[in-house]
Amino acid sequence: MQPYSLLFVLFVATLVVVHRIIGRSRWRSYQWVVLLAGSMGFYLWSDARSFGFLLVTSLTTWLAGKRMRAFDEACDAESKTVANRKERKAVRQAFQKRRWHVLLATLILNFGILGYVKYWNTLLGYVHLDQGFLASRLLLPLGISFYTFTSLGYLIDVYNKKVEPEEDYAHYLLFVSWFPQLIQGPINRWAEMRDQLSTPRDVSDEDTRRALLLILYGALKKYALADTLVGAITACLDFIDYSTPGAVIVIGIVLYSLQQYGDFSGGIDMVEGVSELFGVRMAQNFRQPYFSTSLAEFWRRWHMSLGEWMRAYVFYPLAMRPSMMSLNKWGTKHLGKTVGRTLSACVSNVVVFVLVGLWHGAELHYLLWGLYNGVVIALSDLFRPLFERGRAAFHVREESASWRAWGIVRTFALVNLGRYFDRLVDPRALLIALRNTVCNFRPSGILTWLGELHTTPYLRTALILSAVACLMVLVVDIRTERGEDVAGEVLALSPWRRLLLYVGVVTLILLSFVAAATGGGFLYANF
């Protein structure tokens, strides 16, 4: 079910009305049931055949959490019967081991399901067996990456005793299946969502207007900024051969960066706006990422929920392992204190980004993309003292505007270099693109390419629309980065100005369908 469709609009509108009516009635405490029914309805309507996968993941993680609680209670009871401290420790360790086994089994099961539906056929393809009987005929279930990570995050938090396991399966199912997050995230945390989903909520007029404005802004990014760029990106990057000027490839990659931002963050804005219509604020997923001054900062501002998940459940557990501490000691001994202290973080970063790459897909180019990001971040951590000494030597103030501007430009370049691995799936095209970027840049090639735009209907129109949308988004992002409440400022405009603004934005969005070459789907849907 596409967010930009009559069915979705009617679905959300109906659900909002029912939610509000129930919220003002004596059944107010059952408002969450409306959300659960809506989420179930959304999933069954969108992907009924895969509903079983959602149930399996939610049930197994919920039961595993309850089992861990049962172990905790049994452990407490047994500890009380034991007088000896050493024996009490042994009891706790025994139960901890059982908890670990439950966690491990659930992780293997659910990651196994995700791995099978998402990666199995790709892996078979590498050995030319993807057309035979071994191949899976299953379609990728809606939102499987997101709800798998969401539920396993909950279970790991239960294991680490950061949250109490939920006793009521229905409440937990709502958390896992909350429909706005299924389309393309974010990956929400139980601690932040539980109360929001389960307790009755009154949504003020102000919050409703802000939510609608967020949906409109997201649609602007998705349709007017991102979708209109598809034709130009295809023209630049899908027919790369030896003669393609590097300048055209660079333009294509930069446009792709903009498209990724518009599509992903626009989609997130739309689903977050929908969620906020019900008074449920989901995890923030983007924070003006292209204003980052380092690649590490970029990944703290882009797809933030995935980054936080990886940090909490992969990076820190890995970096703090005894084997990593030993690595640090070895590094300190042989390579110096600075390197030694950073080694475990470097290795963990590389592992995290390889996993992030693979999260996108099992293809080689995603692996390379993840590896690239991990290695660059690791190297910048390793060389940070050197960079700091260099800055000090040249008396460069880190807080200065020019240094920040340089950081932004440098980071944008690094991010775009990574996009070569992300976008260029064909290894041959990737190698030619990298080669031509350096050895065959030919800026004059841009003019030839621009001159040939007339042969592609609507391409020029699409680029103009995208440029207008890009400018609007840039203004909003700059002001948001400065801490301004742009939505508040818009809502405070006079009614006529707001009217003209809204009609103008809606017209821009509609015009983008005239010029776009896509069917309107999201890049990250079915992840």
Add this chain to the structure above:
Amino acid sequence: MPTSDVHEGAAPQTRRWGRTLLFVAAFVVLLALMNALLTLLLVPYGSKSEVVWKDYASADEIDCVMVGTSTIMRGVDPQIVDAELGTHSYNLATPNQMLDESYLAIKTAYEDHGISRVILGISYSQTMLGDKPNPGSTFVRERAKVVGLRQRLEADAYLLFEGGAIRQASSINMLFPWIVNKVTIAPSAIIPNVRMKLDGTSVYDAAEINERGWHYGGRGFGYFTWTLDYNTGNARPFVTEEDFAAFAPDAPVAPTLNADRARALDDIIDYCAEHDISLMAVVPPVPDFALIYYGPNYDNFSRVLRDYLGARGVACYDFNLALPALYEHDEGDFTDSEHLNRQGVDKFSPAICELVKRTEAGEDVSSLFGTAADRVASMDYISCVLEEFRTEADGVHLDARALAGPSVQAEYQYLRKVGDEWVVLRDWSTDSAFVYVPENGERGRFELCVSARKVGSDVEYDRYRLFTVLY
């Protein structure tokens, strides 16, 4: 007695609601005005669908309709059909018409005129490509102008719910007709479009102005008179051998029609059966080079299609398999890789009528059809040559394919235009591949040509193709 507090509390809320409603109403009005303006500017005047439906509205008696895509719109002349069969036919085919739209056309014609015969044009794209129907398409919009409200709403409901469009962006965009139906967004297209709308130009004249060379023949039929230049014209077929790969005999999964398209086809079949409408399906002919290009799996596709329809009691006749006793075309019958011109229509239309007559007389017409493989095997000439190229570090890698029957051995020659002269880069060889390395590291735009002829021939060429390479 209620306190004033209650009223004072209620009043601000009521005012707030009132202001909100007023704001929403103003937004809707402004949006409607914007919509009307963009409709005036961008929606093309004189589209084929507009011509078809406008003329339909003034047609008196109709007992037979043709439906399908532009291959039928430009391929079947109702006047020829009427002269042969004594019918009062109307061609309701339109460019890119989806089967869901064909269903609506048939339904409209039956409800308005009680038709008793349908000739359904059908092909790969209609049965295999998976787009959802668009309730904002030109066909639907123009039909809506000539039918009643109930029929309009029924059509929208059919496309939204049966067709699945309610899950697509088109379900919202249908409110803005200029999104789907628009002229090129440039003053050179918009100004004449608006002028024609305002100055009283008829839709028929507008259609002919919009597309030079197109003529309206009446009763929904439009055609071109020009002929495809096999050397320089647009000869690359839209459907390729890869598209038919799913129909290979050793395909891992049994080939079927696209589920959405099959559903719409079933709706047509069921409707005709329910209302006692005689339904015949025809696959329009394509030029010889296209049939060769489709590859060896075309026969399987044709069989799957005919079996699907046959199992549902509908005869399907693939004119690409027709034997000369029924239908024969020559090179001059086409405007491109799938459309007939006026000359071609004068052969295709009577052939359809011949089939109708024979089948209604109870004759077995299977002997009038062969296989694509046999037809291709009989082609002892080069119908067309297509080029392929890519640039590498070591030069421009060229390749060509002479589309000819299997008995033909072709040889190729590569040339380059230098100034006004054509210089031979590589002389005649049966090797179609050639790597051109420009001399002295020359770079730029090269005009090249590949010529093909039969081995043993001494003609300058049988076919050639010009193309430009940027190196």
